[in-house]
Amino acid sequence: MKITIKSALLLFAIILLFSSCKDKIVEENFSTFKNGNKQVVRIYKISKGEKTLIGEKQYYETGELKIEGTYDNNKRHGVWKSYYKNGNLWSKGTYIQGIENGEKVVNYENGDLYYKGEVLNDKRVGKWKFIGIDGKESFINYDEK
Secondary structure (H helix, E strand, C coil): CHHHHHHHHHHHHHHHHHHHHHHHHHHEEEECCCCEEEEEEEEEECCEEEEEEEEEEECCCCCCCEEEEEECCCCEEEEEEECHHHHHHEEEEECCCCEEEEEEEECCCCEEEEEEEEECCCCEEEEEEECCCCCEEEEEEHHHH
């Protein structure tokens, strides 16, 4: 009986040790509005006692999500999205180590496309499509500028 209790305690200690070694993801309020609503929430990964910034969410004063994205080495990295107060997507872009690269999409507040094109090293490249409020399409080729 003593061996069984000791074995169970040892097994419990091992499980506790391994479960505490897993990476943890935590969200912390970085700033709040005067009304008490969260303004900026930072997302961290805690691994081996180190706290690393991996994401951020920003909010409107009324509580709706405004901006969200991820970080790597304290620089924007991955997809970043911004939203209108009504929840519709305002813009979407991709970053690599703080530099915008990839497709950029910007919408009107009603959700319709305003413009889109490619970004390379923070500069517009190639043919971009623009749509006016009247629905009329126009294009600009940034490679020819």
